[in-house]
Amino acid sequence: MNLSYQHLIPATFSDLSRVWIYQSNRVFTLSEALTIEKILEDFTADWKSHGTPVKGFGTLFFGQFIILMADEEVTGVSGCSTDSSVRLIKALEEEYKVSMFDRMNLAFYINEKVQLLPFSQLNYAIDKSFIDKETLFFDNTVLTKVEFMNRWIIPLSTSWLGKRILPQAHQ
Numbered sequence: 001m002n003l004s005y006q007h008l009i010p011a012t013f014s015d016l017s018r019v020w021i022y023q024s025n026r027v028f029t030l031s032e033a034l035t036i037e038k039i040l041e042d043f044t045a046d047w048k049s050h051g052t053p054v055k056g057f058g059t060l061f062f063g064q065f066i067i068l069m070a071d072e073e074v075t076g077v078s079g080c081s082t083d084s085s086v087r088l089i090k091a092l093e094e095e096y097k098v099s100m101f102d103r104m105n106l107a108f109y110i111n112e113k114v115q116l117l118p119f120s121q122l123n124y125a126i127d128k129s130f131i132d133k134e135t136l137f138f139d140n141t142v143l144t145k146v147e148f149m150n151r152w153i154i155p156l157s158t159s160w161l162g163k164r165i166l167p168q169a170h171q
Helices: 030-046 079-096 119-127 145-151 160-168
Strands: 018-023 056-061 065-070 105-110 113-118 136-138 153-155
Touching (some): 030 065, 030 079, 065 079, 113 119
Antiparallel strands (some): 018 065, 136 153
16 A cells, blocks of 8 residues: 555645644445545535635545545635535445544554554554554644654654654653
């Protein structure tokens, strides 16, 4: 699996553009992924904030992560426009019978693919060497384009999660 994604992000968006990452609890099928890409394209083309078009971008990465981006230097994103994006994700959840809001499911890159690990099993996975400080972690807490470009897929040890759990896990 090729983890390169930065070249797919529009260069015309400000580095401070807001980013939302929604992680599915499973990989979408090819047919589902193509439909979702079209839905995201249509949504961002019509995305509005108090009637003003939002400069938006949406895509599906690695068949499992929906990325939405809004360039707030062009149009600020209001509560209503954020709510509309959440409604979109909830509709996709229902349509495809997936979970997109479970923040306790952590994503790692293991054995050449994205693998999910429940937070409750994290210490066990470290103790049994299923993951270690160099395992790539998908940090879905990034908030801006520049963070997304530089800190979305990082070694566990450099993430907020690694700083929280690794000292107690016999690095």
